[in-house]
Amino acid sequence: MSIEVRxxxxxxxxxxxxxxxxLNFESGQLVALLGPxxxxxxxxxxxxxxxxxxxxxxxxxxxxxxxxSSVRERQVGFVFQHYALFKHMTVFDNVAxxxxxxxxxxxxxxxxxKDKVHELLNLVQLxxxxxxxxxxxxxxxxxxxxxARALAVEPRVLLLDEPFGALDAKxxxxxxxxxxxxxxxxxxTSIFVTHDQEEALEVADKVVLMDHGHxxxxxxxxxxxxxxxxxxxxxxxxxxxxxxxxxxxxxxxVGADAVPHTQDNFTEGSEVFAFVxxxxxRIVTDTGYTQGVAAKVVRVLSFGVSARVELDGLDRExxxxxxxxxxxxxxxxxxxxxxxxxxxxxxxxxLFDRPGYVSADAVSNSGSKQSSTGARA
Amino acid sequence: MAFAxxxxxxxxxxxxxxxxxxxxxxxxxxxxxxYTLGYLTLIVLIPIAAVFLKTSxxxxxxxWKVVTAPRVLASYKLSFGASMIAAAxxxxxxxxxxxxxxxxxxxxxxxxxALVDLPFALPxxxxxxxxxxxxxxxxWIGQYVEGVLGIKIAFAPAGVLVALxxxxxxxxxxxxxxxxxxxxxxxxxxxxxxxxxxxxxxxYVLLPILLPALLTGFALAFARAVGExxxxxFIAGNIPLVSxxxxxxxxxxxxxxxxxxxxxxxxxxxxxxxVLLLVINALQAWSSRSIGGSR
Numbered sequence: 203m204s205i206e207v208r209x210x211x212x213x214x215x216x217x218x219x220x221x222x223x224x225l226n227f228e229s230g231q232l233v234a235l236l237g238p239x240x241x242x243x244x245x246x247x248x249x250x251x252x253x254x255x256x257x258x259x260x261x262x263x264x265x266x267x268x269x270x271s272s273v274r275e276r277q278v279g280f281v282f283q284h285y286a287l288f289k290h291m292t293v294f295d296n297v298a299x300x301x302x303x304x305x306x307x308x309x310x311x312x313x314x315x316k317d318k319v320h321e322l323l324n325l326v327q328l329x330x331x332x333x334x335x336x337x338x339x340x341x342x343x344x345x346x347x348x349x350a351r352a353l354a355v356e357p358r359v360l361l362l363d364e365p366f367g368a369l370d371a372k373x374x375x376x377x378x379x380x381x382x383x384x385x386x387x388x389x390x391t392s393i394f395v396t397h398d399q400e401e402a403l404e405v406a407d408k409v410v411l412m413d414h415g416h417x418x419x420x421x422x423x424x425x426x427x428x429x430x431x432x433x434x435x436x437x438x439x440x441x442x443x444x445x446x447x448x449x450x451x452x453x454x455x456v457g458a459d460a461v462p463h464t465q466d467n468f469t470e471g472s473e474v475f476a477f478v479x480x481x482x483x484r485i486v487t488d489t490g491y492t493q494g495v496a497a498k499v500v501r502v503l504s505f506g507v508s509a510r511v512e513l514d515g516l517d518r519e520x521x522x523x524x525x526x527x528x529x530x531x532x533x534x535x536x537x538x539x540x541x542x543x544x545x546x547x548x549x550x551x552x553l554f555d556r557p558g559y560v561s562a563d564a565v566s567n568s569g570s571k572q573s574s575t576g577a578r579a
Numbered sequence: 580m581a582f583a584x585x586x587x588x589x590x591x592x593x594x595x596x597x598x599x600x601x602x603x604x605x606x607x608x609x610x611x612x613x614y615t616l617g618y619l620t621l622i623v624l625i626p627i628a629a630v631f632l633k634t635s636x637x638x639x640x641x642x643w644k645v646v647t648a649p650r651v652l653a654s655y656k657l658s659f660g661a662s663m664i665a666a667a668x669x670x671x672x673x674x675x676x677x678x679x680x681x682x683x684x685x686x687x688x689x690x691x692x693a694l695v696d697l698p699f700a701l702p703x704x705x706x707x708x709x710x711x712x713x714x715x716x717x718x719w720i721g722q723y724v725e726g727v728l729g730i731k732i733a734f735a736p737a738g739v740l741v742a743l744x745x746x747x748x749x750x751x752x753x754x755x756x757x758x759x760x761x762x763x764x765x766x767x768x769x770x771x772x773x774x775x776x777x778x779x780x781x782x783y784v785l786l787p788i789l790l791p792a793l794l795t796g797f798a799l800a801f802a803r804a805v806g807e808x809x810x811x812x813f814i815a816g817n818i819p820l821v822s823x824x825x826x827x828x829x830x831x832x833x834x835x836x837x838x839x840x841x842x843x844x845x846x847x848x849x850x851x852x853x854v855l856l857l858v859i860n861a862l863q864a865w866s867s868r869s870i871g872g873s874r
Contacts, residue, residue, distance in 0.1 A: 251772060253768050253771075253772070272771070273768070273771045273772045274771055274772075274774050274775070274776070277774075278772060279772070280768070280769065280772040282765050282768075282769060284763070284765065286763065286765035286766055286768070286769040287769075288766065288769075288770075288783075288784055289788075290787045290788060299770070299773055299775070299783070300773035300774055300775075303770075303773060303774050303775040303776070303779050303783070304774060348769075351769075351773065352772070352773070354773075355773055355774055
């Protein structure tokens with residue numbers, strides 16, 4: 203079933219959670235709402251479910267305006283981050299709950315309920331736990347039971363609020379793959395909320411990136427990763443290095459250094475953010491080299507398939523950190539020593555206008571935000 | 580007469596039965612158990628044993644005659660009946676009150692919250708006199724209820740009930756309130772998203788979780804009501820065979836220097852209360868076990 207939200211606004215007191223959100227979720231797709239905490243993604247999901255009311259705007263389910271109907275009437279399956287299983291009921295009773303609550307005329311017979319519950323428990327591969335109580339299950343098992351419970355009422359849409367957020371990394375990865383498989387079998391329109399970009403890119407057909415209550419970009423995982431539309435999307439998806447620079451004739455001026463660049467749709471003299479992925483930087487140890495940004499090696503992490511080098515900018519006032527990804531062979535060849543001065547040369551730069559550069563305030567704000575993202579990466 | 584049984588002393592689920600020498604992270608088990616038992620003996624068991632001892636001065640035939648006298652039988656009926664009904668009323672309205680206090684915010688909420696404890700603090704005689712003044716034929720409420728509707732409350736069994744409801748209210752509110760506060764709203768949202776109506780959510784999701792606390796509150800309110808004396812004697816009218824409570828019978832016997840008779844009645848009351856509380860506690864233990872899942 204298709205879902206459409208149009209011009210959704212939601213405020214909590216002075217805080218604007220959602221600012222004019224319009225989105226279209228096609229039938230049968232698995233869509234991820236991705237963004238940092240507090241970006242409004244959970245609020246949007248709860249508004250679609252009917253657990254929360256928008257201040258203004260319309261939610262349409264299959265072409266029908268559902269804005270005024272309650273959760274009960276919307277026939278949506280909702281999966282909570284902390285499972286919200288009924289702990290005084292067995293797994294069986296939890297899954298059967300939705301069917302047993304139906305009005306007598308629509309309620310399936312006892313045998314039908316029993317068959318359906320076992321069918322669903324088999325689907326989530328936990329039929330052997332039917333007589334246990336939720337307190338006896340692991341986190342991953344609980345979340346799968348919660349999913350089976352939501353599917354029992356044959357919802358038109360499945361909404362998942364950070365479904366794997368409370369689980370440890372290994373189980374999370376397992377369940378992620380399992381959810382994708384399940385969706386390919388059932389083809390039920392699903393929206394899930396996550397702040398984990400890896401999770402969103404790996405599982406979803408389509409990713410909606412949100413920040414500060416508005417949508418930054420909508421697209422397939424490949425589109426948003428390879429062609430990020432905004433600086434936020436670029437820095438949110440994967441590790442990133444950031445330079446503040448000015449476009450000049452022969453390249454990009456970053457502080458005292460010059461960096462070669464190839465994007466020529468920027469007018470000379472415009473102030474830009476320049477983004478580089480860690481694997482798109484080259485380390486030059488030749489002290490006579492003048493191109494690229496000067497930096498100092500801090501740490502070399504050479505485990506795994508690729509090695510990472512952490513560096514500090516030489517300009518102490520800016521307090522910049524960089525990260526470079528190399529092959530093990532390259533690292534061995536460079537033989538870097540902590541403290542060594544090198545130059546970083548990008549093979550590919552992604553430039554974004556630096557809006558509000560005139561206001562010194564805005565620069566320091568966005569600057570600190572970006573560099574913190576960079577540091578985390 | 581005041582004694583309270585907590586579910587843990589009676590139906591302790593901690594497996595501390597073995598006395599093998601082990602080193603626990605919580606040391607001092609022997610000391611604390613010994614101290615607890617000694618203390619309990621001194622404060623509770625010895626006075627109760629005295630009741631048994633004093634009563635044994637009677638032969639069984641005499642004892643039976645005393646405790647089954649028509650006036651005494653009528654008082655059992657009133658005392659235990661009214662206490663049960665009062666505890667039941669308190670269970671329903673106490674739950675409602677706790678719900679309102681936890682779920683909604685409104686001006687004056689703190690004052691209402693503080694008012695709940697008032698029946699604890701108020702001297703029972705004061706409560707009794709105040710209630711009598713209100714419900715008597717010429718009182719604020721009594722002039723309408725008795726004068727217009729013709730229902731006699733003060734100086735009638737109904738008055739006993741009113742007093743017992745008054746003094747029992749805090750027990751239910753204060754036992755249910757913390758459980759309600761800990762209840763995740765997500766449970767209700769999940770139930771609603773699964774198609775449950777409001778009352779179904781209450782009946783099948785909330786009530787089973789609240790039931791153990793509700794039963795504890797009920798038991799406490801009941802125990803308190805059975806032992807209540809001060810507030811009841813003012814409003815009950817104390818008409819033999821009609822509105823006389825068992826504690827009053829005991830006091831009356833004491834005033835007539837019939838100590839043995841008084842302890843005989845007290846003994847019956849004690850046994851009754853003990854059995855009833857045992858049943859309630861068993862119910863409570865059963866309902867809380869079904870919540871936590873069998874461990």
